[in-house]
Amino acid sequence: MKIERALSEMNEKMIYGELKEAIGENKVKNKDIVLATYGSDISVTPYQKPSYVILPENKEDVKEVLQIANKYKIPVTVMSGGVNVIGLTIPVEAGILLDLHRMDKVLEINTDSGYALIEPGVTFDRFTAALAQKGFRCQVSTAPGGSTPLGNYLMRPSGSLSNRHLDPILDLEVVFPDGSEVNTGSSQFPTAGSFLRYGPHPDFTGLFCCSFGTLGVVTKAAVRIYPINESNRVHLAAFDNYESSVKYVKDIVNNNIPEHCIIWCWTHYMAYEITVPPQGGMPSLPPKLKDNPKKPPKGIPYNVVTTFMSGYEESMVTNEKILSKVVQKYGGRVLSKEEAQKLSPSMCSAWKELYEEYHQPRMEGTKKYGMGRYMAWIVNAEPKDIVKIESFAVDRLYSTGAKPVCYYSMPFDFGRSMFFRLFTYVDSKDKELTEQVQQIFTEMYDTAMRKYNAVPFRYRGVTGKIWLEQTPEFYQFYKKIKKALDPNNMLNVNMNIFQERSP
Amino acid sequence: MKLSTKLEDVYTAVSKCLRCSMCTYSEWPDNYTICPMYLYDKCFAYSGGGLMYIAKSLIDKQLNFDSKVSDLLYTCSGCLACDDICEIIPNSEPYVRPFDIIRLMRYEAVKRGLVSDGRMRDIQEQIQKYEEIISSKKENTLGIPKKIYNNNADKILFVEWSFLTSQQKIYNSVLRVLEKIGEPIAGISDGGLNLPDLYDLGYWEQMEDFLATKFDIKGLKGKEIIFINPHSQEFFVHRFPEIISGYENIKSWHISEFILDALQKGKLRMKKRSKQIKVSYHDPCYLGRGLGIYDPPREILSLIDGVDLVEMERNRRNSFCCGARARDYYFQDFSKKTTLERLNEFKKTGADLMLTACPYCQVIFQKMMPDTKNIVKDLTEFIDETTE
Numbered sequence: 008m009k010i011e012r013a014l015s016e017m018n019e020k021m022i023y024g025e026l027k028e029a030i031g032e033n034k035v036k037n038k039d040i041v042l043a044t045y046g047s048d049i050s051v052t053p054y055q056k057p058s059y060v061i062l063p064e065n066k067e068d069v070k071e072v073l074q075i076a077n078k079y080k081i082p083v084t085v086m087s088g089g090v091n092v093i094g095l096t097i098p099v100e101a102g103i104l105l106d107l108h109r110m111d112k113v114l115e116i117n118t119d120s121g122y123a124l125i126e127p128g129v130t131f132d133r134f135t136a137a138l139a140q141k142g143f144r145c146q147v148s149t150a151p152g153g154s155t156p157l158g159n160y161l162m163r164p165s166g167s168l169s170n171r172h173l174d175p176i177l178d179l180e181v182v183f184p185d186g187s188e189v190n191t192g193s194s195q196f197p198t199a200g201s202f203l204r205y206g207p208h209p210d211f212t213g214l215f216c217c218s219f220g221t222l223g224v225v226t227k228a229a230v231r232i233y234p235i236n237e238s239n240r241v242h243l244a245a246f247d248n249y250e251s252s253v254k255y256v257k258d259i260v261n262n263n264i265p266e267h268c269i270i271w272c273w274t275h276y277m278a279y280e281i282t283v284p285p286q287g288g289m290p291s292l293p294p295k296l297k298d299n300p301k302k303p304p305k306g307i308p309y310n311v312v313t314t315f316m317s318g319y320e321e322s323m324v325t326n327e328k329i330l331s332k333v334v335q336k337y338g339g340r341v342l343s344k345e346e347a348q349k350l351s352p353s354m355c356s357a358w359k360e361l362y363e364e365y366h367q368p369r370m371e372g373t374k375k376y377g378m379g380r381y382m383a384w385i386v387n388a389e390p391k392d393i394v395k396i397e398s399f400a401v402d403r404l405y406s407t408g409a410k411p412v413c414y415y416s417m418p419f420d421f422g423r424s425m426f427f428r429l430f431t432y433v434d435s436k437d438k439e440l441t442e443q444v445q446q447i448f449t450e451m452y453d454t455a456m457r458k459y460n461a462v463p464f465r466y467r468g469v470t471g472k473i474w475l476e477q478t479p480e481f482y483q484f485y486k487k488i489k490k491a492l493d494p495n496n497m498l499n500v501n502m503n504i505f506q507e508r509s510p
Numbered sequence: 511m512k513l514s515t516k517l518e519d520v521y522t523a524v525s526k527c528l529r530c531s532m533c534t535y536s537e538w539p540d541n542y543t544i545c546p547m548y549l550y551d552k553c554f555a556y557s558g559g560g561l562m563y564i565a566k567s568l569i570d571k572q573l574n575f576d577s578k579v580s581d582l583l584y585t586c587s588g589c590l591a592c593d594d595i596c597e598i599i600p601n602s603e604p605y606v607r608p609f610d611i612i613r614l615m616r617y618e619a620v621k622r623g624l625v626s627d628g629r630m631r632d633i634q635e636q637i638q639k640y641e642e643i644i645s646s647k648k649e650n651t652l653g654i655p656k657k658i659y660n661n662n663a664d665k666i667l668f669v670e671w672s673f674l675t676s677q678q679k680i681y682n683s684v685l686r687v688l689e690k691i692g693e694p695i696a697g698i699s700d701g702g703l704n705l706p707d708l709y710d711l712g713y714w715e716q717m718e719d720f721l722a723t724k725f726d727i728k729g730l731k732g733k734e735i736i737f738i739n740p741h742s743q744e745f746f747v748h749r750f751p752e753i754i755s756g757y758e759n760i761k762s763w764h765i766s767e768f769i770l771d772a773l774q775k776g777k778l779r780m781k782k783r784s785k786q787i788k789v790s791y792h793d794p795c796y797l798g799r800g801l802g803i804y805d806p807p808r809e810i811l812s813l814i815d816g817v818d819l820v821e822m823e824r825n826r827r828n829s830f831c832c833g834a835r836a837r838d839y840y841f842q843d844f845s846k847k848t849t850l851e852r853l854n855e856f857k858k859t860g861a862d863l864m865l866t867a868c869p870y871c872q873v874i875f876q877k878m879m880p881d882t883k884n885i886v887k888d889l890t891e892f893i894d895e896t897t898e
Contacts, residue, residue: 033551040578041555043567049526054572062553089529089554108531109552130531136539152538153530283601290601366538376526377601435525 029071036060045104052094057104064109066226070186077184082500085220087127088155092381099501113137120202122229127157135366143232144365146175152367157228163217165426170267173420177204178229179212184493201229220499222492239317241362243342244334245308249397252310255337257422264326265314273303275413279353281374296411315362379432384448385464392459393425400429407443445469511610513714513753520611523602524566533558533592536828544591546831546848550841558592558608580624583616587836590799616712633713639702652697660694665734667695671702677869683894691772706745734761736768740797740868766867770806779898783816790820790861793829794868807867814896820859834874849878865889
């Protein structure tokens with residue numbers, strides 16, 4: 008049953024009145040002018056405006072809205088920050104867009120245990136600033152500072168600490184369509200804080216990670232935070248091939264050197280060197296970025312590996328010596344700060360902000376989005392497979408004519424898997440190339456999964472195909488849970504876990 | 511932005527907005543909310559980014575260009591916060607800033623007859639009056655003191671005709687300060703036709719006619735223009751080169767820069783003050799974010815004996831708009847609430863005096879504090895009082 012029918016039957020105005028009555032007029036928007044701004048994002052996802060945009064300010068508001076939605080079986084699409092590039096918060100069937108922006112309080116920073124309680128609308132910028140005041144930091148993603156930690160952390164994040172601390176979430180407060188709620192971590196015990204994710208009971212926190220709003224609405228979370236140590240460093244190493252870079256990061260990660268490390272393809276770090284005329288006008292890229300990404304110009308390292316470390320000053324000095332030794336073992340070389348500065352001053356500045364100041368790079372780093380529509384392809388795979396994936400994926404994307412072809416990659420969970428994000432910027436007016444890249448990405452996902460044992464990163468591919476169809480047993484299990492928690496199938500129907508909705 | 515730009519031309523740019531909402535707040539770590547609309551109603555639609563999505567929806571015909579859209583466009587106070595912060599829209603074809611796109615949508619609103627007849631009449635009257643003023647123009651109608659007036663001087667004072675009556679106090683202070691400095695000055699006026707207004711409010715056709723037939727570019731070549739109103743200065747500095755082909759940028763001074771230069775060169779001397787005074791300086795949007803002029807007013811204040819400058823929480827790039835250009839078309843009491851937000855911030859400083867350097871700011875602050883008019887002054891009035 009599509010919402011358009013449900014709403015015309017039920018009288019859209021009556022539901023609007025009920026929503027207003029329940030949580031207040033200022034939190035319920037139904038003017039076209041507001042709805043239109045929630046109908047699209049930068050992706051190619053088809054436009055669909057919601058019927059209502061709801062801006063709850065607390066858990067009670069969320070409960071009220073979910074109960075009304077449940078009563079009328081109205082689809083609910085949940086948004087914490089809305090900063091995503093693949094249409095995850097574009098409603099497919101109109102209904103309610105639950106925008107949690109206004110729930111933006113940092114409720115507690117527990118410096119003793121090392122966790123913070125945050126609401127879903129808290130942005131990275133506000134969170135990292137609040138933590139810095141207390142001498143703390145959190146896992147920071149490469150998304151803009153206006154995105155939300157919770158939105159990011161709930162979607163299998165690739166952040167500044169995912170080498171060692173893959174899962175930043177400890178405890179969640181979740182509200183369900185019937186208005187009930189649960190605390191998933193140790194705070195389920197009446198007097199306990201949020202210091203444990205699971206035990207003695209099952210890990211239900213994990214149930215809501217990567218469930219993309221299909222099972223409940225998270226209204227509060229406890230997330231891991233870390234003290235800012237006495238000293239911190241960004242060490243740089245240059246390699247002329249990806250395989251050596253992977254071997255190097257595995258070695259240093261397994262020897263407990265970095266807090267995090269990232270392998271950057273030269274086209275990516277050079278893309279930060281976009282030049283904008285002082286009086287405005289067309290920005291220009293370094294011309295070499297149009298060349299084959301597999302063949303960097305002379306003097307430009309194919310990969311730069313950034314190794315982020317923090318601790319006591321003495322251990323930093325020792326670690327740097329160790330890194331110099333290990334770099335040579337894999338045929339690389341240490342890249343001096345001066346040389347890196349010459350190669351890409353903007354990237355150096357971004358690394359400094361991310362890993363020495365522990366917050367997202369400023370807006371200057373986003374200039375590159377001016378190059379075109381950002382189109383990304385992301386997988387995780389074991390280290391031996393990721394090397395083969397890099398080789399075929401870069402060539403395949405380059406063959407479409409899209410330029411520049413960029414990537415970065417990092418070890419997750421001490422190198423048990425490698426994250427690989429390949430992307431390009433396509434002129435949004437070039438529909439042919441956009442479609443071609445979509446097509447190629449779809450083929451590449453198939454190849455990566457079939458031939459190289461990879462796992463895709465989001466729940467659906469660029470053409471909207473959901474991966475659950477490839478995991479039938481898991482899909483059935485997921486449906487059972489979904490039916491128990493959201494029997495009317497109203498939460499994030501985008502994910503298409505099951506089609507039917509009770510009449 | 512070129513006046514020939516069409517709404518469809520900005521599609522690539524508006525399609526790139528990431529919805530990061532960073533256009534609504536100042537830089538890390540302060541993260542102050544500085545977009546007045548977003549502060550009023552924290553909903554993405556009411557932000558620079560939201561307006562980019564509205565432009566996109568209009569182009570895609572997913573939203574009707576109706577009076578509601580027009581009302582929201584004119585509600586925006588034009589504080590330039592989104593222009594100052596966003597790096598995505600200006601780096602996307604056609605390389606214009608978010609507020610340019612808002613101006614462009616206003617132009618579309620004017621073309622579609624979505625602005626009130628009263629407003630349109632005001633503009634027509636301005637143009638008519640301009641014709642009258644220009645045709646009856648005599649030498650030095652601007653009242654520049656004889657001691658410094660020289661029609662051939664390199665430095666020209668630019669005067670908004672309306673200020674001769676509505677902002678007489680500020681204008682007289684400017685003239686007295688210039689007389690104390692003693693440099694030869696010529697004067698030009700906008701003749702009552704407020705070009706920045708026409709541009710910001712979308713009356714581009716009217717402006718185009720004026721520029722094509724009346725504006726004397728050649729007469730300004732090699733001259734230095736002193737501005738009292740940062741809106742006019744920003745227009746001359748940033749807009750003319752975009753909209754008039756072959757326009758060579760002139761050297762411009764904001765009056766605060768000119769005064770500072772005179773103080774540093776010893777052309778203007780401060781009186782000895784016996785009493786300490788706590789002063790807070792409000793950064794006008796067009797002077798600060800528009801022209802990047804933050805230091806000269808503060809440097810002047812640092813040179814005045816007995817002045818203790820206390821900053822408001824949101825200052826310089828993070829300054830909050832006075833609300834003078836905001837309208838209440840879409841939100842009730844929006845303009846008033848914006849102004850009061852800033853005044854409350856000023857009150858928290860405990861300062862005796864608020865200084866600003868844009869006549870629009872002074873007018874709106876005084877209007878909202880009618881019983882305490884002496885608490886808000888223009889910088890030039892204060893300089894006039896404190897110099898010999």
